[in-house]
Amino acid sequence: MDLNFTKEELAFRDEVRNFIDEHFDAEMRAAMKRTRTGYIAKHLHIRWQKALNGKGWLAPNWPKEYGGPGWTAAQRYIYDQEMMSAGAPIVVPFGPRMLAPVIMKFGTPEQKQKYLPDILASNTWWCQGYSEPGSGSDLASLQMKCEDKGDHYLCNGSKIWTSEAQHADMIFCLVRTAQGKKPQEGISFILIDMKTPGVTVAPIVTIDEPGAHMQEVNQVFFDDVKVPKENLVGEWNQGWTCAKYLLEFERGNAYSGSLKRGLQRIRRTAEAEMAGGGQPLIADPAYAARLAQIEIEVMALEMTELRILGQLSSGQNVGAASSILKTRGTELQQAVTELGAETVGYYMLPFTPLVEGGNEPTIGPDYADGVAQRYLNMRKVSIYAGSNEIQRNIMSKLILGL
Numbered sequence: 001m002d003l004n005f006t007k008e009e010l011a012f013r014d015e016v017r018n019f020i021d022e023h024f025d026a027e028m029r030a031a032m033k034r035t036r037t038g039y040i041a042k043h044l045h046i047r048w049q050k051a052l053n054g055k056g057w058l059a060p061n062w063p064k065e066y067g068g069p070g071w072t073a074a075q076r077y078i079y080d081q082e083m084m085s086a087g088a089p090i091v092v093p094f095g096p097r098m099l100a101p102v103i104m105k106f107g108t109p110e111q112k113q114k115y116l117p118d119i120l121a122s123n124t125w126w127c128q129g130y131s132e133p134g135s136g137s138d139l140a141s142l143q144m145k146c147e148d149k150g151d152h153y154l155c156n157g158s159k160i161w162t163s164e165a166q167h168a169d170m171i172f173c174l175v176r177t178a179q180g181k182k183p184q185e186g187i188s189f190i191l192i193d194m195k196t197p198g199v200t201v202a203p204i205v206t207i208d209e210p211g212a213h214m215q216e217v218n219q220v221f222f223d224d225v226k227v228p229k230e231n232l233v234g235e236w237n238q239g240w241t242c243a244k245y246l247l248e249f250e251r252g253n254a255y256s257g258s259l260k261r262g263l264q265r266i267r268r269t270a271e272a273e274m275a276g277g278g279q280p281l282i283a284d285p286a287y288a289a290r291l292a293q294i295e296i297e298v299m300a301l302e303m304t305e306l307r308i309l310g311q312l313s314s315g316q317n318v319g320a321a322s323s324i325l326k327t328r329g330t331e332l333q334q335a336v337t338e339l340g341a342e343t344v345g346y347y348m349l350p351f352t353p354l355v356e357g358g359n360e361p362t363i364g365p366d367y368a369d370g371v372a373q374r375y376l377n378m379r380k381v382s383i384y385a386g387s388n389e390i391q392r393n394i395m396s397k398l399i400l401g402l
């Protein structure tokens with residue numbers, strides 16, 4: 001693998017940097033500095049995503065025919081690394097990353113025409129309705145009922161842990177449409193307008209957000225919700241195929257760029273923070289060895305990402321290898337935030353809620369701001385998008401053939 005960039009690739013890197021300088025404005029920078037979840041205020045995400053779309057860069061993984069930029073693997077890598085190392089806002093994944101590939105593969109021509117340009121334009125905000133109170137890892141046991149009432153569908157039940165549902169205009173849902181021999185049979189994939197009568201969103205307050213200033217997850221209730229029939233994606237009772245296809249896109253992420261950024265921040269803190277004996281923390285050999293160990297593991301992950309993602313052409317999914325990226329990436333996210341917490345030590349204790357748009361001064365040094373919240377928030381990453389234990393089951397079956 002040749003890791004040296006060509007002249008054209010270096011010019012592309014400059015173009016990405018110029019874009020970031022121009023569009024990653026002060027309001028977004030302040031919000032990104034304080035976010036513990038990766039989400040910032042909706043209007044900022046929309047502003048950022050519209051700028052990306054104006055440049056044709058919103059959906060790097062989409063095939064060109066649907067509006068993807070048609071980049072090489074090297075360009076995608078450069079783009080990801082530059083965005084992550086600048087700490088730029090994420091593209092909220094539910095529409096562009098998760099639903100869009102399903103619509104491209106299983107949607108009708110009308111659905112493609114209606115939803116894909118709209119997702120690129122960030123006009124409709126989506127959320128994901130997979131998990132239910134009794135169905136997480138064992139997703140196929142889901143019970144939210146959807147009945148065919150002739151001229152419409154009728155839905156009853158509830159979804160849980162629905163990220164960002166409070167901001168969503170639409171939700172894509174897995175629903176039970178028949179009792180098959182196997183639980184995977186009799187599931188359908190439908191799209192529901194969140195403004196339909198009978199849809200209620202209830203926030204769930206998590207440990208990292210006392211006072212629910214910036215909720216991340218919700219429970220969504222569906223009480224006799226009428227859904228137009230054209231909102232079924234794929235075949236009736238065959239939604240499990242769409243569900244599995246979507247999950248490979250959900251998990252096929254690159255993590256190394258933001259991990260490297262986190263480690264740089266920790267290194268700077270350890271240079272400023274004093275350990276015993278008037279020496280900076282970084283001079284402590286045991287601490288330095290621990291930091292170096294994680295840096296090496298992040299480099300190894302980066303090589304794995306290059307190997308796996310570099311083989312893909314636009315629109316292709318990562319397949320079962322997405323479980324490797326998800327497991328290793330999230331283990332390292334937790335290792336980095338744990339080390340971050342230990343680095344600031346007791347300065348982590350004043351727990352200032354990261355209020356959206358808030359301008360409360362921090363208690364203690366600036367570098368300790370948000371460290372506790374991010375450490376607590378990162379407990380989620382080995383659970384969501386399919387827990388890491390489930391990813392290991394997938395790897396053992398589909399990659400190792402056990």
Ligand SMILES: Cc1cc2nc3c(=O)[nH]c(=O)nc-3n(C[C@H](O)[C@H](O)[C@H](O)COP(=O)(O)OP(=O)(O)OC[C@H]3O[C@@H](n4cnc5c(N)ncnc54)[C@H](O)[C@@H]3O)c2cc1C
Nearest residue numbers: 128129130131136137161162163380383384385386387389
């Ligand atoms: C912050 C956050 C955001 C989320 N956002 C969304 C969202 O937007 N939309 C959505 O639909 N869902 C979302 N989820 C839900 C997420 O997908 C589930 O939490 C996850 O699939 C695990 O399910 P569960 O919570 O029911 O845990 P369980 O399935 O009950 O698992 C509990 C524990 O048992 C282990 N376990 C279970 N089965 C096995 C097995 N067969 N082998 C080995 N170990 C096993 C698990 O690894 C876990 O440690 C979110 C979750 C979190 C934490």
